[in-house]
Amino acid sequence: MEGFNVVFHINESIKWAMLLANVSNLIKDLGQENIVIKVVANGAAVVDYISNDNKDNNELLNRISELWKLGVDFIACKNSLVGNKINENLLPKFVTIVPAGVTELVKRQSEGYSYIRP
């Protein structure tokens, strides 16, 4: 495995700002070409992937979109989408759905990814 691999875990809406700052700092510090970053959202944190009229939400989705363009994978847990009654079709194109977010966290760590829970 060349470079670094990291999986971030978020399950609370309030942690998004901290998580995105962490991801930005990591890319700035190590260089985009030296790191693979996956962000796994489950629990209530998946709600924020859905665009609404809120200004903070708009800004959040803009920042996520910018980081996605830099190669960061943003992932939503299907169990959490169902639990929060979210229609998958409403998710932005930059979000990937996995059957269980927790499985993603386990599999990536078993492949050698570091785990960070902001």
Next chain:
Amino acid sequence: MEGFNVVFHINESIKWAMLLANVSNLIKDLGQENIVIKVVANGAAVVDYISNDNKDNNELLNRISELWKLGVDFIACKNSLVGNKINENLLPKFVTIVPAGVTELVKRQSEGYSYIRP
């Protein structure tokens, strides 16, 4: 190491519902026979292992018991039991005591377990 190995960490009572949902989803997604799961409770989270008259607590212990029957290990930190003035004899049979929960978290990770902090 065949299959997957995961250690969950909980130190806040409020996280139990999320943690048990994560554990259930992991078992459903990967299959019970393909995963070893240990749940380490320290800090205030050990209090919830003790049965009381509260309906939510009853439901929590029922869910823990069901997952234990599926092979999940539930662990309590002895330091935290002492700190919370909990008599060990009051713990349900499905809870294992370790001297320090944090040591368990370190040792399992050093053996290759993934770490998840809901």
Next chain:
Amino acid sequence: MEGFNVVFHINESIKWAMLLANVSNLIKDLGQENIVIKVVANGAAVVDYISNDNKDNNELLNRISELWKLGVDFIACKNSLVGNKINENLLPKFVTIVPAGVTELVKRQSEGYSYIRP
């Protein structure tokens, strides 16, 4: 790698008491000579490294100083210091500054350190 290696992650002031108790228990349980411990503070948690007139803060810094004498590394994220408008010169001698706390968390894990997020 002989013995155990652990990196603790803290980004909320409220978690310091739990974190220091975890670190103390780990040293007591495994023996100081068998474990390397690094504590990475980022986000709002870096603020508590700065001495103020508050009694709780004094006690916290005393405990950190004692653990540092036992060999524990205490680290502050420079991005977070800047974000919280903290003058680096005010940091106690037992705190090391790194450019990005999150990078430290990734690099240590890639070297085999266990990760704990109290």
